[in-house]
Amino acid sequence: MNHATPDSTLSVIVTGGASGIGAAVCRRVIEAGGYAAILDLNQEAAHTLARELGPRAVAAPGDVLDEAGLRATQERLAALLPAATGLVNCAGIAQVPTAIEDYPVEAWARVVDSHLKGTYTACRVFGSAMAERGRGAVVNVASVLSFRPGPVLAYGPAKAAVVNLTEALAVHWARRGLRVNAIAPGWTDTPFLRPKERQGERDMTPILNATPLGRLMQPREIAEVVFFLLSPAAAVITGATIPCDGGVIAGSGWAPYGGFPQTA
Numbered sequence: 001m002n003h004a005t006p007d008s009t010l011s012v013i014v015t016g017g018a019s020g021i022g023a024a025v026c027r028r029v030i031e032a033g034g035y036a037a038i039l040d041l042n043q044e045a046a047h048t049l050a051r052e053l054g055p056r057a058v059a060a061p062g063d064v065l066d067e068a069g070l071r072a073t074q075e076r077l078a079a080l081l082p083a084a085t086g087l088v089n090c091a092g093i094a095q096v097p098t099a100i101e102d103y104p105v106e107a108w109a110r111v112v113d114s115h116l117k118g119t120y121t122a123c124r125v126f127g128s129a130m131a132e133r134g135r136g137a138v139v140n141v142a143s144v145l146s147f148r149p150g151p152v153l154a155y156g157p158a159k160a161a162v163v164n165l166t167e168a169l170a171v172h173w174a175r176r177g178l179r180v181n182a183i184a185p186g187w188t189d190t191p192f193l194r195p196k197e198r199q200g201e202r203d204m205t206p207i208l209n210a211t212p213l214g215r216l217m218q219p220r221e222i223a224e225v226v227f228f229l230l231s232p233a234a235a236v237i238t239g240a241t242i243p244c245d246g247g248v249i250a251g252s253g254w255a256p257y258g259g260f261p262q263t264a
Helices: 022-032 043-055 065-078 104-133 157-177 193-198 204-209 221-232
Strands: 011-013 035-040 057-061 087-088 134-142 178-185 242-243
Touching: 011 022, 011 104, 022 035, 022 043, 022 104, 022 221, 035 043, 043 057, 043 193, 057 065, 065 104, 087 221, 104 134, 104 157, 104 178, 134 157, 134 221, 157 178, 178 221, 221 242
Parallel strands: 011 035, 011 087, 035 057, 087 134, 134 178, 178 242
Antiparallel strands: none
């Protein structure tokens, strides 16, 4: 796909679309000449972004745990935008590292549901509709923690399950014209991460040391990978999870050998 050519057939629903990676995806879709449905619990932020992006962007309620609510949103979007050709599942809540002894089941379930049940529900509502039309692409947001465990005992397992769900749905919908892929971002410069650094709640040094590129990922960079997976350029890719992590997964085995090679 020529990224400079407007694509008026591109119509993408983005859950968690009002900030971070989701907002960057919405911007990329609008820049390409497409339409973006910004679904988010934070309706004020969603409407602010929609106004910024212009008439081809629409804000809509986006509680991914509420199937009936998503179906109502689907009906509303049908009157406002062209039929969806893409779904990007960015919604989910973060988790701070917590020992199992200090982490109640209820708190664990909230995080797991936001990522796994939320992705499943959005795919059930919006993905099924695209499959019925015989055209489209889904991109789910997994994580480097899908493949490497860490001290986030809800977030990591939920993201690992998102990869499995992605693969299962890719096969389920493959012969109905719908591709399903995932991305596995590394640590990304989002509104969740930076405030914690400023508040002294997170030291960025270990994160940067664990990333071979030595920096955070930018939401726009992640959005470019998502945009590729939505595009006809990725027509033969389905059931894949693409790391966009600055080398975190590849570099995880280097620590016992003294860390990453340094420049001279």
